[in-house]
Amino acid sequence: MQFRTKARAVDLLGKGQIADLPTAITELWKNGYDAYADKLSADLFKEGYNGLSKSYFVISDDGKGMSGTDVLDKWLVLGTDSKSRAELEEESEDTLWKRPRIKAGEKGIGRLSVAYLGNPMLMLTKKIGYPLQAIYFDWRLLENYNLFLDDITIPIRSVEKTESINVDFHELKNMFLSNFDKEFDSDNSPIWEGKQIELKFDIISDTINSELEKPILNNILSFYNSDDSHGTMFLVFNPINQIIELSEKDEDKIDEGNFVTSSLIGFTNPFKETSIKIEAVFNIHKDLETYDLLTKQGNFFEKSDFDLADVYIKGRFDGNGTFDGILRIFDKTIDYNYTNPRKKDKRSFYGSIPIELGYSQGIENSSNLSEIQFEKISTKVREYGGLYVFRDDFRVLPYGRENADFLNFELRRSKRAGTYYFSYRRMYGYIALTRERNPDLRDKSSREGLINNAQYRAFTSDATNFFIALAQDFFATTPKQSLFRDKLIEIQDQNKALEADKAREKVEKIAFTKALNTYPQKLDEHQTKYESLLNTLDEKLDNINITYSEVEYILDELQKLDLDLKGLIPKVPRRYRPTETQKERLYKFENRLNNYIESVTPRREELNKKAQDKLEIRDLKIDFTKKYNGYIYSLEKSLNEYRQQLDEKSALLIKEYRDRAKRLTSSLSENKETTIKSIVSKYQIIQFADEIEKQYYTLLEEAGKTLFPLVEHIKRLSFDIDEEQVQGAYKAQYEQMKYQWEQTRDTAQLGIAVEIIDHEFNQLYAKINSQLGELSKNSEVNSIKEFGFLERNFKQLEDKYALLSPLYRISGALVKDIPGNTIYNYLLDFFENQIEEYSIRLEVSDEFKTHLISIKEPVIHTVFINIINNAIYWMRNKEQRIIKLDYLPNPKEIIIANSGEKIPDYRLNKVFDLFYSQRPNGRGIGLYLSKQSLNEANLDIYATNDKKYNSLNGACFVINQITK
Structure with missing residues (x-):
């Protein structure tokens, strides 16, 4: 006798073992990773998108794909053991010549999770050098309890020409429908009976109505667009409602969408720099837009976020109950060790487990972070906070989800927050498992976490007691060590x-x-x-x-x-x-x-x-006297008003000082007589002395934080130093430094991007130029009118890039005498389109044309480009748009003026500050770099509203020689 397998057994192993939608998608993505994919995609094409008559769901990967033999011998064979053996492959064609990967799948049934996503399904897969393979199936067929696996036909075809896939698709559907040809089994019993007859007609109807609409067909053709294409795609024709609802802005469905997003966004471990580098996206194609569901709510955690943790834990559990690592509390880092006093048993050894965890304070005034830093990390913690588990850098679900607090942080905290401290939703970080180190910590077959075996119970016991002990040592209301509490009070x-x-x-x-x-x-x-x-x-x-x-x-x-006149201007606060x-x-x-x-x-x-x-002189003398007295009175009035404010504030401060001082003194002395009378033993004297001493130092500390600093501040006050102005200046410097730091970071990234683009452009231009050259040799192609247009347009684009290319290589340029006429012609070429579009008149004097500037050519070009570019922007709304270039021989000064917006006097110097810009989205770099570059060439530049230079009454810049 042999086992026979009912068809519904596969249904139970597949859809029946999948806990939820994120788990189903994750299982298929893991298979894509195992196939050496670099990009894993989920795409929901919503009804109405580009004219679609219904919604479609696609899961795809750019892995190695499968040949026909692979599909028959591997994909259609359940429980294949190549992954569970965890054998590393050799770098070869089968790895797409990539570094061998540790397999993420292990049971050989993850592929069946596609049944969870909806029905029917078209699977397409292609291996390099092999034709496209297509399988059509409706998994609901497996729900028929009368069918054995042997009774089911799974249609598969080789698609020789991708563009003809529609023909093959209809053939596959006909092959699948042959499963319904037989009405009775070998025992002459009906195969479809009872309620399952309705299921039968639903399957047949959905198969007949399944079509590859044009947008979906185009998506397939673009994915498999050449003989070298490779990868696997699952197309679901009727996705489940849960998938479709992800695209809907329904307030009642927000939590559901967040649940799916938070489960998929941490697919691979983002907390480690050495983690797997693959791209996972979930695109929603709806109406006229496409967006990534995983990044719409904001970015997930990254390793640098640990720098923003108020409490940071990093270490390793050794598998026998001991933790060894470091603990950072705000800015203080210490070594920390803990051993769980449980019974040791070889059968409960779970292997070494690293842990890295950040913890964020719930309110800003209890954190050491700046406002921007606190908001950045709080937003992430609010959306994705939790303790994640990764195996071989792949996420183990459901850990990290809001309802997956497997170490019971919130349960303990609800009992006594002052003792247990740690909150699951305020933490972020990971526990790192591997198959090699932790073979006994295995997933449940339902993919709903780890199996609750002896090793799992030992680990959770160690981790739970570790956090309890850690809280009691440092974070409880009355901790054993005051490091955290002292620093927290200081920060608050x-x-x-x-x-x-x-x-x-x-x-x-x-x-x-x-x-x-x-x-x-x-x-x-x-x-x-x-x-x-x-x-x-x-x-x-x-x-x-x-x-x-x-x-x-x-x-x-x-x-x-007259006296009131100057007082009309609002006084600018100095703070x-x-x-x-x-x-x-x-x-x-x-x-x-x-x-x-x-x-x-x-x-x-x-x-x-x-x-x-x-x-008369007498009348004028009387009037003069009155004016004199008026000035005296005005001065006395101002002085007396401020003196009155000083008297009132001084009296108020003195009264408040006395009240607070009296309260502190009373707190120490109010129980003096009662305490003395209650002493009946020598031991009580020692005890009470210690208590009084503690109370004294507590009250003295409070006075040191409130009363004494005010007196010290008043002692430092001087008529010769404007404290308000000093504080305002320091605050202004701080704000400027903070702003510059943020901009510098962005600018550094911009610089890297420019270098990359420069390199890529050079490669791209060389390829296009070569291909155009080859095409031009073909007389038939060369005679086509559009080819001529293409060649000329490319040449024009190449010329524009050539204008820019010297600017990237200033360091290697030589100093030479550059005529003004050369600069003028360069600007005409560079700004050709803008000059024509905005009807700009570029005026240049003969003195400028003949004047020689000794400088590196890219430097002077960059300076003029920055100034002219700004001029074009600020002239857009002017009726007359004039840019004037001139040279004054006597003071030896170059003038660049325009008829745009005039620069206010208070901004004339600021426009050269780094990151100072009045243009929307302007970075404020151009004029700063221009000034720096000119200074290196012993030249300077300044802005002026002097009518001697600024004849056009707009912005005006003057370049002159630096005099020593």
């Missing part, structure tokens, strides 16, 4: 002080913003009143017999308005740096005020002279 105190400072700064910002908003109205009111008084004064002075008493009030009011928008508004206000003063001053002076002519 610092952050509280910074928050208080920010709150005070916020009040000043609000006041300054309010002043900016009210300034225009105040100036209008001032101007209206001032001009009205001047008109009245003018009329009065026209009278022949004018007396002082008739104009006394007017002169008094004008003086008051923070205003925004660029606020600076811009302030600059415009100052311009408006200065224009107002310039326009009204001549008339004021004219009327003063007129008054002097009309009034």
Whole structure:
């Protein structure tokens, strides 16, 4: 006798063993990795995308694929043992000439997980040098409990021509439908009966209606686009609703989408630099857009995120209950060892297991990170926090998921957070298993975690007690060692002080913003009143017999308005740096005020002279005395107002100091008599002395954090040092340094990208140029009109790149005399399209054309390109767009002026600062580098609004010689 296998046994081994959608996808991706794929893809083509009449789901990999023999002898044979033996292959054609990989699969049934994704299915696979293989199947056929495996036909065909796959596809469907030809088995019993008759018709109907619509067909043809193509693709015609819902913005389905995303995004171990480097994407093709589901919510963890951990643990469990490693608490790193006092048994030895874990504080004021750093890591922890398990750098599900707290962190924390400290959702990191080191820690057949055997129980016991002991040693409310608590209090105190400072700064910002908003109205009111008084004064002075008493009030009011004039401009707080928008508004206000003063001053002076002519010396003396007293009064008023504020604040501080000091003293002395009376033994004296000493130092420490620093600060105050300005300057420097650091990081990446692009362009140009040359030898091709266009357009593109290429190689260039005319012609070529598009007039003087500049040619080209490029941007909205190049022989200065936006006076120097830019998405690098490059050539550049140079009233730059 021999075993016979019912068809539904395969269904139970496949779909029946898969816990959920992420597990099914993961199993197929693992098979792709085992086939030496570098890219693993899942694609949902949603109904309506490019005219699709229904939704499709595709899983694909660019692995080695399979030949017809491979499909028959391996893929259709369940439980193949090549993976479970973990034998390394040799580098060869079978590894795509890549380094041999340790297999991720082991049971030989992972391929059946495709049944979980929906039905029916078309599998396509191709090995290099072999034709495409196609298999069509509907896994629901296996649900018929009357069928044996021997009764089922699985259609397979070799597709000789990929473009004719539609024909082969229909043949496969017909072959599959032959499974329904027989109605009775050998015992003359009906094969389909009862409720399964409905299933039969569903399968037949879905097969008949399955079509390779044009977008899907194009996707297949692009995947297998040559004889050298290779890889495997599973096309599911009716994907399950869970897959389709991933593309829907349904609030009720958000958690489901997050569950799938968080389960797939950490497919391989991202925490290790030596981890597997393969690309896994889950593309959603919907309406007119395509996006990657795995990156839409944000990036997953990476190794550098451990640098942002407030607590960092790295070490190794030895398999017998001992942990040996390091512990970093904020910025302090120490060695840490722990041994679980459990009974040792050889049967529970689980092998060496490394662990690396970061832990993030839940609130910002308890963390040592900056605001940006804290937000970055908190966002990731919020989305993906958990302790992950990887075997041979592949994720073991469900570990890492929100509901997979297998060490029960949250259960313990809910009982007593002050004792157990660690929260599963605040941690991120991994436990690293391998088949070689940990052969007894195996997956359940259902792929729902590790088997609960003796080795698993021993490991979880060791890990659980390790975290309990660690919390008691450092992190509990009353720990054995105070390292964490002391540092936490220090950080919290610092952050509280910074928050208080920010709150005070916020009040000043609000006041300054309010002043900016009210300034225009105040100036209008001032101007209206001032001009009205001047008109009245003018009329009065026209009278022949004018007396002082008739104009006394007017002169008094004008003086008051004169004194108020400068006070109209909002005072800039010194504790923070205003925004660029606020600076811009302030600059415009100052311009408006200065224009107002310039326009009204001549008339004021004219009327003063007129008054002097009309009034007697006695009257003028009285008026002068009044003005004198007015200045004295104004000064006294300002001084007295600030003195009153000083008196009030001083009184308030002294009162608060006394109240706090009294409270601290009372805390120490209030129980003095009761304590002394309660002493009845020598032992109590020692005990109470220790308690009083502790209380004293606690209160003294509190005074040292609150009262004493204020007094020390007041002692340091001096009329000769503006503390507000000093603090504001340091804060401004800090903000600038922080901004520059962030930009420098981006710029470094940009520089690397430029080098790569430069290299790739050179290779690409050489290939295209060579291919065009070969095509041009063919008279038939050469005669085609479009080929001529292609050749000329490529030549033009090549010329544009040639203009740029010298800029990448400045270091090797030689200093030479470059005529201005050469620069002018270069700019005409470089900006040819922009000059034509924006109707720009590039004016150049004869003096500039004949002037020689001794410099490296790429340097001077780069300088002019940066300046002209900026000019084109700022001239876009101007009616006249003129760029002028000139040279003044006498001061020996080159002028580059334009008719665009004028640079405000306060920005004239700032435009050369690194990373300073007013252009949207501008990096603020060009002018900085231009100045640096010119300085190296003993030249300098500056911006000016001097009308001597800035004849076009826009931006104007002057290049001159540096004088020693």
